Amino acid sequence: MALTDHAREVRSLLADPGRLCAGLGLDRGALRQASGLLICCPVHGDRNPSCSVTNGPDGTIRVKCFACDWRGDALHLIGAVRGLDTHLADQFREIMAEGATIGGDHRLADEILDGRPMPDRPRVPPPAPREARDYPPRDVVLGVWADAKSPADDVMAASYLVSRVIDPVLVGARGLARVVGGQLPRWAAYRGRSWVETGHRLVCRVFDQHGSPRSLRALQILPDQEGPKRLPPAGHKAAELALVNQAAWQMLRGEAPGRLGIVEGEPDFLWWGTRTEEPIIGLVSGSWTDAFAAAVPRGCRVIIRTHNDEAGDRYAEQVAESVKHKCELIRRSPEAA
DSSP: OOHHHHHHHHHHHOOOHHHHHHHTTOOTTOEEETTEEEEOOSSSOOSSOOEEEEEOTTSSEEEEETTTOOEEEHHHHHHHHHTOOTTSHHHHHHHHHHHHHHTTOHHHHHHHTTTOOOOOOOOOOOOOOOOOOOOOOHHHHHHHHHHOBOGGGOHHHHHHHHHTTOOHHHHHHTTSOEEOOSSOOTTSEETTEEHHHHTOOEEEEEEOTTSOEEEEEEEOOSTTOOSOSEEOOTTSOOSSOBEEOHHHHHHHTTOOOOEEEEEESHHHHHHHHTTOOSOEEEEOTTOOOHHHHHHSOTTOEEEEOOOSSHHHHHHHHHHHHHHTTTSEEEEOOTTOO
């Protein structure tokens, strides 16, 4: 039987995320999700679970780390844990044999290995978590923001926003985003190239739970460019900060409760921020914390407008669980008013 046929059989056996993670020793400290687990990523130094192991639309396991963007299937996960390469035939056989064993089909494991014993390979220890980093210096962040200009005054930024049905004049007038140019700090870069060079010229401020601006998020507005579409400052902490409009800033600083919209990502934040003056908080990876939940006034009506996909559902569950005891909760589609 060909390797591809064996791989298909093994993937069909590994349809239970919990069983796979337990078989690989990845279930300790894991968080349960509606369709699987959130585990510490096996390929980067993870302090908290950020890697999703769930069932995909075809019934097989899919793996995605929301922190480092590593992704794959059940066989890639086994390879990462055992230090084996799926592109090397002999090592791929070992990966499949272990998968068959975890799936409970020892006959298939023997067939894959042609009757040879399984090599005794210990689990490869995950990388050590990186040292905690701080945010960029506040005065430098404020300086970059002060030197930036309105998107309405930049042809490329205005065109990007208009293509997404976002008014560049309102974006600038309401302080939702600005356009950077010229000399930038060293942290305003991607792989050694400044945000200006990589096209990440549209920037949004991100705030802590007290409503204090602590950093920036950069959006790529040039077409056909390589790299992530959105970036935090290089070499600095990015978690526990959220996109916040003026009304949400006032709410976090103790204003009376009202309606609070929770959206996902910079484009949705800009879209909603130009369509309402009510409080809007935009979430990116690692934004929502217990401290943010505590800052939401009791009695708020929280409208959750995250995307109807795996990441959006995860954000929605996190927000809902943290404020359900003190707020009225409504889940709507991102497009709903």
